[in-house]
Amino acid sequence: MVATGHNVGIAFALNIAAGLATCIGGSVVFSKSLVHLASPKSLSVALSLSAGVMLFISLVEIYGKSVEGFTAGLGEDNADGEYECDQTCQGNSWLAGTACFVTGFCIIYVMDWIVHKISPDFSDELDVADLQALEVAVDPTLPHFHATGTPVANSKLDDEKTIKFNAKSRHQLNRTGVLTAVAIAIHNLPEGVATYIAAMRDVRVGAVLAIGIALHNIPEGIAVATPVYFATDSRCKAFLWTFISALAEPIGPPGGVS
Template sequence: MDNVSIAFAITLAAGLATVLGSALVFFQKTPSPRTLSFGLAFAAGAMVFVSLTEIFNKSIENFGKVSSFGLVWAAIAFLVGLVGVIVLDRLIPNPHETLDVQDPRFHDQKQSYLKRIGLMSAFAITAHNFPEGLATFFATVENPTVGLPLALAIAVHNIPEGISIAAPIYFATQNKKLTVFACLISGLAEPLGALIGYFVLKSFLLPETFGWVFGIIAGIMVFLALDELLPAAKRYADGHETVYGLAGGMAVMAISLALFAV
């Protein structure tokens, strides 16, 4: 398989992790809060490390091929990605629902309200999944050994997002098909974002294009890790799980990249 096919397959798999959230809701099982905290922080550590060491450096490298100010242009691209996703988050806030499906709020509210909350969550998360899919895809096209661990980190992140969509919809409607469909549509936004990005940019895949893409991706990934994954990890922590997970994610990413470089 060529890198484009591999990148699309990996992005699709990461997006479909959202559907796993609905399965957890159907069986009314949630991960241990401490395990969940460690996993989310681990994903955040991996995303921050790979963004600032590999993806950002790819931006500098590509800009350096056409300009003597590669670092400056990479920093500008990074800030564009950071500001862009902040604006998106302000326009369409990404909900951070509880993962406890036994929470009384899921049962005390009217069914129509719960259904509306679930569909609003699906819409917001779908909007945020487009740049995530674009980031995973282009990171993998450039270097599958970087894209795969990034996709795994995003997949871990997508499972609780799936729960936040599925729980209110399922408890309001008891309709498994509708619940899975809402999660599926949200998850498919990632490979869709990858396809749109690829077909829009494939005619312009020059060094400066990759410079902008990787710089923007680095900014997006750092924001997602700090704004979504770490706060969620801290919320479910009962000790030092967040710090251990963050350090563990960075360490594993650093070791894996060093091994692949040998």
């Protein structure tokens, strides 16, 4: 497909939309209604839908188009001057497509390993206690809200343990939030490249992939904003780090395809 200004504009728009979904997750710190929606059940549904969409698009649409591209490139003209791709050519096309698929898997695996190697205590997941603490912090009318306004919550998993954030735990929470933002930004770079290339090849495929990535980015935004908010008591700082991690999505394509 020949790249046109229209195609490029659509591809970048899809990347921006998918990236901003991270900010949707981060905006939960501003509204108790959004926190109520960010229940473990709803997040699980979003992640499951995202996984299904991205797996289908990756294995059925993008992988198939990759093989088609190799088939078009590896074939040769026959004696009559007509393009032909024999069985050997088709087999090589499947091998090349599979090799690139495995290479991409290895690249993202190594990137994930590097992030965890740099910070062994890094986690991009939220447990039930985190969501309960966030709900209480944003909605002061709920029980167990500290009189000073500091986020405090009781976990239903253990009524005797109360989460209180002293100076040391605040520093650790802030570090966790920042590291999560950096890690998600790193992960968003190849996602942005994949969405851009898919949209340039087929807008429909790019749009569906962007939807899957957007569903995946919403819980990631919550994972960034929650610890930063608890550490700083600042909704703006929490949202800022979420926005920074989201920027990698549209930034990825220029660097990845240049």
